[in-house]
Amino acid sequence: MSTGAHLLDQKTGVEVYPVVEEISSLLNRSAQDLDASLTTGERADLRKAVSELNAQSTAGDQGAFYGQQLLLSRIYGLSTQLPEAPTAEGSVVVQEVLRLLEQATMATEDAMLEPGILDAAPTEPSPFLSWLKKLAREHRVYKHPYYREFIRHQATEDDLRNYVIQESVVDGRFDDLLAMMQVGTSGAAKMEIAENFWDEMGNGDPSQVHTHLFNQIFRVFDIPADELERSLTANALLSGNLAVLLCRYRQLYPEAVGFLGMTEWLAPDRFVQVVHAWERLGLPDVGIVYHKLHITIDSRHAAGWFHNVVVPAAESERMRRAIARGTLWRLNSSARYLDERMPDLAAH
Known part of the structure; x- marks a missing residue:
């Protein structure tokens, strides 16, 4: 198909x-x-x-x-x-x-959650974090073949163009998601989200704002704004909708912690494959700055997020359960989104 x-x-x-x-x-x-x-x-x-x-x-x-x-x-x-x-x-x-x-x-x-999985979470913060990471490593989305096989070795320029369109629903507005999410937080969690947000803002340099850098890819591929919506698949729309849903409601804050934390943890390995494909195809360097930057920044952000946001929140049973819920929503929805792209792999 x-x-x-x-x-x-x-x-x-x-x-x-x-x-x-x-x-x-x-x-x-x-x-x-x-x-x-x-x-x-x-x-x-x-x-x-x-x-x-x-x-x-x-x-x-x-x-x-x-x-x-x-x-x-x-x-x-x-x-x-x-x-x-x-x-x-x-x-x-x-x-x-x-x-x-x-x-x-x-x-x-x-x-779509495995029955009983939320009840299986450890009750202590550090073991809980290790359990979350284990969930991700054992999930079929981890190191998904769409990135490690198709994007890295087989994707054409048109394939990367379509990939960028689908990714725009999260990557293209990550700064706004962080801004919505941080409302009402305090202490180490608020500072971690703020540091993450300031990085997204290019640390005060307008030319380095991450959404600006992401939009450079649209210019490389000549993607007009009116093409974005009509080219998005249902699962891509879902990914963006889940991110907004979890970040805009204060009662869903812990789910957002799990969802965005897992997004950043998975990004570096995925973006390595995108950079490899970009260079393999000889595309303009200006369009790959965003992905190169996030290979290192998201590794640091994920570590800080886990230490300063997840672990302190995991003292609460309600927060642990909700963080795990958001994490699994991200893993499961991402798997369906990437599986959807696999018919392209078969065609190649």
């Missing part, structure tokens, strides 16, 4: 679930106007349609899964992008839809 065929399957699914475009069309209206314009019955119809979309996604309908994650991503855009005109941010109607989408997404991730 080619990537093009896969995307076609997803996007035709959106046509089957018109609620995706119906609600998307409402997001450009002001919250006050939107809430005043819909009757109680119309709001109930929207909730019913979204619930049906969620149910079909849970049942394995890939078109519904794509529509679900696309809609969730668009709603998150209300609070992660600066608008040029009034939007539906703060709308009660949109909030009702958002919660339905979030709850279904979380339930799906929880359903």
Whole structure:
């Protein structure tokens, strides 16, 4: 199955679930106007349609899964992008839809956890951290063949171009994720997140801001902004949505600790393969600065994150369980995302 065929399957699914475009069309209206314009019955119809979309996604309908994650991503855009005109941010109607989408997404991730795995976590902080790392090392996503075989040895320029588009949902806004996540923290954890954020800000040098460096890759491949959304797969959208979901809600802070910590821990080995492919293909050096930088920076960030954020939080049973939950959400969703890319490997 080619990537093009896969995307076609997803996007035709959106046509089957018109609620995706119906609600998307409402997001450009002001919250006050939107809430005043819909009757109680119309709001109930929207909730019913979204619930049906969620149910079909849970049942394995890939078109519904794509529509679900696309809609969730668009709603998150209300609070992660600066608008040029009034939007539906703060709308009660949109909030009702958002919660339905979030709850279904979380339930799906929880359903994929191995039964009893969260109960198996050690109760002491240091053994708990060792257990988390062991979970990752024994997970099928660890040193995934998509990176170590396909990207490193076989990926073409077009393959790397598509890879960058899919990665943009997390790498392209990691600074904003950290900014959202740190609200309400204190002590060593807040300082660690702040140091991580300042590194993302290029330590005060605008030319070295990591999102700026990441965007240089878009220039190398001539990727316009309007191409990004329509090229994202459902699992790529999910990766970005999970990151925003966990970072924006204070009650999900420990899940964010596990999710982002594991993201940084896995990144250096993955980016080594990307750099190798980039140099193998002789692509412009300006486009690989971001990945080269993160091979060393993310190793340091992961170590600091584990020591200053994970270990202190792991004194609490509630925090340990939630950190493990977020870690596994990252491992499992990343595995599905990379497995999705493997048909390309077979084609080569």
